[in-house]
Amino acid sequence: MLELRRKLLKGGSALLLSPLIGSGLLTPTALLAAEWNRNAFTARSINDALKAYAGSGATESRDIVISAPEIAENGAKVEIDISSNLPNTRTLAVFADKNPMPLCASLDFSGTALPYVRVQLKLAETTRIRAVAKTADGKTYIAFREVKVTLGGCGG
Amino acid sequence: MADQIKIRAQIQGEITDIRVLMQHPMETGQRKDERGQTLAMHFIQAFTVSLNGKPLIDGQLNTSISKNPLFAFKARGIKPGDKLAVAWTDNLGDKRQDEITIA
Numbered sequence: 001m002l003e004l005r006r007k008l009l010k011g012g013s014a015l016l017l018s019p020l021i022g023s024g025l026l027t028p029t030a031l032l033a034a035e036w037n038r039n040a041f042t043a044r045s046i047n048d049a050l051k052a053y054a055g056s057g058a059t060e061s062r063d064i065v066i067s068a069p070e071i072a073e074n075g076a077k078v079e080i081d082i083s084s085n086l087p088n089t090r091t092l093a094v095f096a097d098k099n100p101m102p103l104c105a106s107l108d109f110s111g112t113a114l115p116y117v118r119v120q121l122k123l124a125e126t127t128r129i130r131a132v133a134k135t136a137d138g139k140t141y142i143a144f145r146e147v148k149v150t151l152g153g154c155g156g
Numbered sequence: 157m158a159d160q161i162k163i164r165a166q167i168q169g170e171i172t173d174i175r176v177l178m179q180h181p182m183e184t185g186q187r188k189d190e191r192g193q194t195l196a197m198h199f200i201q202a203f204t205v206s207l208n209g210k211p212l213i214d215g216q217l218n219t220s221i222s223k224n225p226l227f228a229f230k231a232r233g234i235k236p237g238d239k240l241a242v243a244w245t246d247n248l249g250d251k252r253q254d255e256i257t258i259a
Contacts, residue, residue, distance in 0.1 A: 036201045041218045077222040096220065100186065104220045111231070113205075113212040114171070118228035122184070122220045153222075 040103050046130075049095060049102040055132040055140050061086065064143035066131050075123040075153030082117055088136035089115035098127035122153035158252040161242045165234065165258050172234040176205065176227045176242050178252075184219040203244035205229060234258055 043049035050056045063085040072078040082092055092115055093106040099122070109115050115133065126148045133141045159179035166173045178200060185197030197219060205213040212231055234240070236258050243253035 036216055041216070081228075099220050101218055101220060104218050106216045108214040109212070110214070111207060111210055111212050112233045114230040114232065116228075116230045117213075118226075120222035120225045120227075122182075122222055 037103075037106065040106075042101060043103065044101060046095060046097040046102045050130075050132075053093060053103060053106070053132065055093065055095075055142065058132055058140040058142035061133070061141035061143060064092075064131050064133050064141055066129060066143055066145040068129060068145050068147050070146075071148045071150065072123060073150045075125070075149040075151055077153070078121050078123050078147060078149070080119055080121055080129060080147075082119070082131045084115040084131075084133045084141075086115075086133055086135055086141055089133050090136050091134040092117055093132045094119060094121070095130040095132065096121060096123055096127045097130065098123075098125050100124060123147060123149045124152045125149050158250055161244070161252055161254040163240055163242055163254060163256045165240055165256070167234060167236070167258070170232055172231050172258075174205065174229040174231060174240065176203075176229070177224065178203065178227075178242070178244055179224050180244075180246065182219065182221055182223045182225065186219075198246060198248060200225075200244045200246045203242060206241050206243075207231065207234065208239050209241075 040049055040052035043052050065083050067081040069078065080094065082094060084092060091106060091108050094104045095102045096104055104121050105119055107117050129145045129147055131143050162177040164175040180200050181198055182200065183195050183198040187195045189195055199219045200217050203215045204211055213229055238258045239255055240258060241253065241255040245251050
């Protein structure tokens with residue numbers, strides 16, 4: 001039974017659910033508020049992820065501040081703080097170059113929220129972290145930071 | 157049923173620190189169990205933090221976010237009595253929503 005469930009989860013779920021989507025019982029838009037950016041999140045290299053996220057031509061900026069441990073002993077939980085001093089920052093995204101899927105998170109800020117986030121990442125190995133900020137005028141900025149990882153947090 | 161989202165808010169003058177703990181396995185789809193079977197991907201894809209029904213933060217996540225992740229945010233002008241809500245949806249369609257009233 002368990003075996004069957006695994007198979008269903010792995011391969012069969014899309015097939016099983018597709019008739020439901022067609023019938024209107026399950027509408028993709030009802031599942032998520034904003035469409036999950038599948039192309040960017042599932043990209044396997046940092047260049048593809050940046051391209052899919054429209055962060056390729058970003059200008060390097062000292063106004064994005066990343067604070068992270070220099071050495072992370074446990075890659076399963078690495079706490080990273082990102083804040084932007086760029087006026088009208090609307091979105092912050094965090095990428096880990098060496099992770100199997102580099103884009104980790106993307107956050108949209110509205111109302112009175114400040115462009116700041118603390119996030120806990122799994123890091124596969126020693127990697128460069130990139131924070132990408134998008135401002136209201138459509139410009140994209142980027143900042144970098146290296147994190148050394150003693151014990152990776154992806155496999156097991 | 158997914159576990160409760162823990163929401164904490166601390167007003168520090170004009171700025172309020174918001175902390176959100178979402179209890180979730182955040183399974184990457186790369187780990188194997190003791191029998192060598194791959195554990196299926198199971199992770200939060202999207203979440204929203206809202207203040208009195210209006211969105212403050214919309215987040216999209218990948219499998220590379222830690223298990224039971226803690227997030228921290230900051231917002232201006234939150235007052236006692238305001239309602240702060242957090243809702244998430246994962247890749248299997250599970251959902252959870254919780255709300256607090258700022259003390």
